Amino acid sequence: xxxxxxxxxxxxxxxxxxxxxxxxxxxxxxxxxxxxxxxxxxxxxxxxxxxxxxxxxxxxxxxxxxxxxxxxxxxxxxxxxxxxxxxxxxxxxxxxxxxxxxxxxxxxxxxxxxxxxxxxxxxxxxxxxxxxxxxxxxxxxxxxxxxxxxxxxxxxxxxxxxxxxxxxxxxxxxxxxxxxxxxxxxxxxxxxxxxxxxxxxxxxxxxxxxxxxxxxxxxxxxxxxxxxxxxxxxxxxxxxxxxxxxxxxxxxxxxxxxxxxxxxxxxxxxxxxxxxx
Numbered sequence: 001x002x003x004x005x006x007x008x009x010x011x012x013x014x015x016x017x018x019x020x021x022x023x024x025x026x027x028x029x030x031x032x033x034x035x036x037x038x039x040x041x042x043x044x045x046x047x048x049x050x051x052x053x054x055x056x057x058x059x060x061x062x063x064x065x066x067x068x069x070x071x072x073x074x075x076x077x078x079x080x081x082x083x084x085x086x087x088x089x090x091x092x093x094x095x096x097x098x099x100x101x102x103x104x105x106x107x108x109x110x111x112x113x114x115x116x117x118x119x120x121x122x123x124x125x126x127x128x129x130x131x132x133x134x135x136x137x138x139x140x141x142x143x144x145x146x147x148x149x150x151x152x153x154x155x156x157x158x159x160x161x162x163x164x165x166x167x168x169x170x171x172x173x174x175x176x177x178x179x180x181x182x183x184x185x186x187x188x189x190x191x192x193x194x195x196x197x198x199x200x201x202x203x204x205x206x207x208x209x210x211x212x213x214x215x216x217x218x219x220x221x222x223x224x225x226x227x228x229x230x231x232x233x234x235x236x237x238x239x240x241x242x243x244x245x246x247x248x249x250x251x252x253x254x255x256x257x258x259x260x261x262x263x264x265x266x267x268x269x270x271x272x273x274x275x276x277x
Contacts, residue, residue, distance in 0.1 A: 007110070007144050007145055007148060007149060007269060008111070008126065009126050009129045009133060009141060011269070012137055012140055012144065012269060013133070013137060015269055016137060016140060016265055016268060019261075019265050020134065023261045023264055024261055028257070028258045029136055031258050032135040032138070032139050033135045035139060035230070036074070036076060036229075037231075038135060038138055038139055038142070039074075040074045040075060041103050041130075041142065042138075043070065044070060044100070044103050044104070045112060045113065045123055045131060046131070047069070047070045047073070048115075048121045048122070048123055049123045051066065051069070053066045053120065053121040054118065054119065055115050055119055055121060056118075058117070059095075059117065060116045060117035060119075061094040061104070062094045062100070062115075064091070064093070064094075067080070067094050067097060068080060071100055074099060074100075076099075078098075078100070102155075102229075106145050106150070109149050109150050110126070110142065110145040111126045112124060112126055112127035113127050139230060140265045143262060144265075144266060144270070147170050147174065147266055147270070148170065148269075151165075152169075152170070152223075153222075155221045155222045156221040159205050160211070161203070161218060162202075162204045165201065166199050166201055166202075168199075169199045169201065171270065172195075173195060173199070173223055174266055174267060176194070177263050178260070178264070182254070182255045182259070182260045183256070183257070184254060185252045185253075185254055186254065187252050188216075188224070188250045188252055191219075192220070201219075203215055224250065227259065231256070231258055232256060232258065232259025232260075233254065233255060233256065233259055234256060235252075235253045236250075236251045236253065237250055237251060238251050
């Protein structure tokens with residue numbers, strides 16, 4: 001089992017000086033600057049710093065009024081209610097808004113904010129440091145927090161996934177991704193099937209009829225969607241029928257040069273270049 005470095009703002013800066021100079025360029029810096037996820041995290045942190053946000057009594061999460069205010073400032077504001085026929089469905093808590101909840105998880109696990117029940121949310125010292133960090137390092141820090149510190153099942157919380165992923169799952173996933181060529185179309189199902197087999201990912205629910213589909217869905221949500229949010233991938237979808245609706249299905253993806261640079265940075269921050277597949 002590898003010994004992982006403790007991921008801090010300082011450790012990311014210390015270990016990625018060479019990466020910044022050799023693996024990134026001005027175009028990547030502009031790409032990082034414009035990334036919606038990065039901009040939304042800055043929005044969230046500055047909102048917490050400047051507004052009076054008091055954690056809810058039950059969970060300590062952001063109250064609905066604050067959810068409405070902060071998400072309205074996001075690059076792509078999420079829908080907080082939807083009307084289907086004569087029924088209107090509204091969010092009931094922060095956890096119903098993945099775009100915000102995901103940022104909250106990264107900021108909380110990354111030590112950027114202090115959020116507890118019935119107390120005012122506050123930016124930490126690392127949170128203030130994050131706001132002044134090079135935009136490329138901001139993104140690496142957030143992705144490293146996800147990759148090495150967060151339980152990925154939060155992105156696909158179905159009973160069949162169990163409580164934890166297989167040992168070294170994130171490291172084997174990283175090694176597999178880094179072995180792929182950039183700018184080349186990678187069929188998603190082939191990628192997911194190999195990753196499932198190589199990591200020992202299993203579906204534990206008694207009903208096994210949809211096990212393979214469910215596990216591929218997990219790879220989609222925990223790996224591909226996350227990397228897409230970080231600008232590391234270009235995804236190709238096609239419309240498929242689901243009952244009376246047409247829904248998008250992931251067909252393939254390409255790793256961008258910026259994406260491969262991010263994956264390389266993850267390997268450095270995680271403690272080494274060892275191949276785990």
